[in-house]
Amino acid sequence: MSDQLANTQQRNIFAIPFHPQWSDMDQNGHMRTNAYLAAAENSRMQYFTGSGFSAAEFARRGLGPVIQTDQLHYRAELRLLDPAELTLELAGLAPDGARFVLRNTFTRADGRVAATVTSTGGWLDLTRRRLTTPPEDLFQLLRALARTEDFADLTSPLAER
Template identity: 35%
Template sequence: MWAQIDVNGHMRHSAYADYAAQGRLALLASVGLNPKTFLELKVGPVLFKEESVYLREVSLNETIKVSAELIRYRPNGSRWTIRNEIFRSDGVKAAVITVEGAWLDTERRKIITLPPDLNNLFMAVPKSEDFTIEEK
């Protein structure tokens, strides 16, 4: 898409973050944690840190694939780390985006743990080979 291309003719840096965010939403939706559920329960994910590592260029009109996997969480699921990888159409890894986040009560504006039924869904998301459980 033209709007995602920078002056150097490749995908602009912030577009990688946009695609990674969409990949995380798809990851959550794949286990039943969709935006509608979050809105109804007044809960949502919030990020504390986002790190982008750019490895290769993505050019105009190039097809990409975005993966998302859980790489770390606390035993109660309150804090977590998700890694996105963006691949070009030729299979070359173009970027790695890693985010650290938690769950936010959108009314009280406080960090919370998910209700047990939703936490069980969250624990079902695909995990990385280097997945770890973080102790406080």
């Protein structure tokens, strides 16, 4: 096991195995941009679902995550069926939880980081169609995520209105 992967386990970072599929590949045999973004989205929902917030639970509560920006940084290639690990960490959070930054890191089996996806988002009230604060149990799930080394305190989008 690489030092980076061992460090992941010690910090209690949410991590899942990842293998790029045929449909994830571009014409050069590299993983496509959209595939990275889709895998990042999927890992976030796996984290929330595994913690009691399935898509049905979000719908029941009239609430959903909304991503406002994604930043993708490529570092090394991932090719078809390369074994990798996909992690999820908290990179920023507003005091009321209404805004968050989540970072996904794709790490190859050799320990090299293939890419990072940093996503800024918030919680959408599905009835009012406005950003809102999360319920306390969801807010606790965000705070339970391991924090990135560059974690930042954010301002609330609700305070900006």
